[in-house]
Structure formats: structure tokens, C-alpha cells
Amino acid sequence: MALGSPAAVVLELMAMGQQSAAHLGELLRAASSPTQLGEQQELAAEILRCCGRVIAKLTAGATGGSGKKRKAVEALGAAAATSSSLPVTPTKRRARGAEAVREITSGTMADGFIWRKYGQKEINGCKHPRFYYRCAFRAQGCAATRRVQQSQDEPAAFVIAYYGEHTCRGVAAAAAAAWQEREVPPAVINSGASTDAAAAAWGGADRDTASHMPALLAVEQRSCDGDAPSETSQGWSPSFSSEVELDVAGFDIAGADEPWAYSSPVWEFLNGSFDWESVVNCL
DNA sequence: TGCATTTGACCGAT
């Protein structure tokens, strides 16, 4: 299945849905009374099953998918097994082993947010290094960070722990609105090949900067003052300058000429303009 | 030349 093809888009969306449903299940378990629990849990489980069936169908129907890609898909399915816990107020230096706001296992590093890498560390007892990212809108006061660790036994999977809450959603949403007003022409989907798991997880380019546009950001909007990203010098200006390559949930978008211009099948899905007919034909 | 990324150093927690 070609990366960026309609079927790939559906696969990606289903994985996102599966992840969300799993998270919802967690929340329900925590918030519901025992009497409500059964029905709500069943509903969440039903969503998971539906997503799972679509993913299974698409995976089975995929032509010539590499082993690596398959693994990534499997890992996405495994992402349903997520856990959430207590919120943590970010401090300058996080206490070792401090609990993440959310921790997931995913076949992709794409999560709809824009991250900037600020560190990498070899961790005792881990084959793979650990990556540290913070939100690209740190200058606007967004304190969200995440820690990415390639899974020991499943190289195509990444354990992603999130710390702090995003307060930059309003910025991204405003940018999205601006984009829609401008009716940017269709962007080019970059489906470049990748060799290692990390690169694959980024959808072909091992670049985290400006790579994951707010598919999720636009869903949940929260205000955050500040305009375009502006932090500079020693690196806190997100790289949405002239030639931006964007990647929404794993699909690279090249050719946008606006800092916040982005277009992708995933985005089309989210704003309701997705071409379902092509998907049906594809299947 | 300006930018993002890399990587060794630093610092706080255990």
C-alpha cells in the first residue's frame, strides 16, 4: 500500500481512532459507576473492534507492503493498549521516573503535535537511545514535552511518554483557519522510502521539526496567546519558514509556501472534505 | 547565513 494512498490514510485514521477509543475506555473506567461501566465499556470496545476490523482488512489487502511497514501497522494496533495517569506540573527538571500525563506505544512518532528534539540519551539497560522532545510552541508558553523510547522487543514500536499539557492548541487552530481561507492548492505527498524504524515512524523523513501538523490540535481547541512561532537564537523557532515540509500523522506534505499552510488526506478527513470515493474504489 | 540538530556537559534526583 503506497504511503499517502487513500487506503493508507484510512489505516492511519483507524489507528488514531483505535488509540482514542482505548484512551476513552480508560477514562470511562476511571469515571463511571459500576452500573454504567458495562454499557460504556462495551461501546468503547465496539469502536475498537470496528477499527481493528478495518485495519485487518486493509492490512490483508495491502499489496507488496514491506515487513517493516507491517510491523509498524501491528504496533499501531498495539497502541490500543495505552495507559494514562496523573497530570504532572512541569518543572525545570523532571523528577526521575516522574509519571507521564499519558504514555502510549505506537508504531509512529506522529501524534498531531509539532515537536522539537532537545536531547538524546543512552539509557542503562536499553538497546536504543531515548529521545527528548518539547513542543515547538514553547515560546508561546506551551510546556508540553515528550520522551520517546524505541521499544526493546518491538523495534518498530515507540513508547511515547507525554509530560505537561499543550497550551498551544489555539495557535495551531488559528493557523488552520488561515489556511482554509487561503485555499492552498493540493500539496505534494512525500512518500519517500526509509530504512530504519525511526525514519519510518516519521513517515519517511527523520525530521521532527515542523513535521506533524495539528490533526489533533484542531479537534480540541484551547486558547493560547501568541501568534506565529517566534522564539529564535539557539533554536526555538519552529522551522515553518519558506519551504515547509509538513507531515500529518505520518504523511509528509511538501510544497506549502505558508508557515502554517498544510494539506493532507488526514486533514481533509478532519474538515469533512475527504474523498471517500477514491477509498472505496481502492478497496 | 540562518536555521535545526547533535552531542557532550551540567545539574538535580535518587
Next chain:
DNA sequence: ATCGGTCAAATGCA
């Protein structure tokens, strides 16, 4: 003392 998280100078790329 050790380990993990962050900082920031050095480096590389467009």
C-alpha cells in the same frame, strides 16, 4: 556515585 533530563556550544544543512 550514578542516572536521567536539560542545556547550550558545535556542527551540518539548505
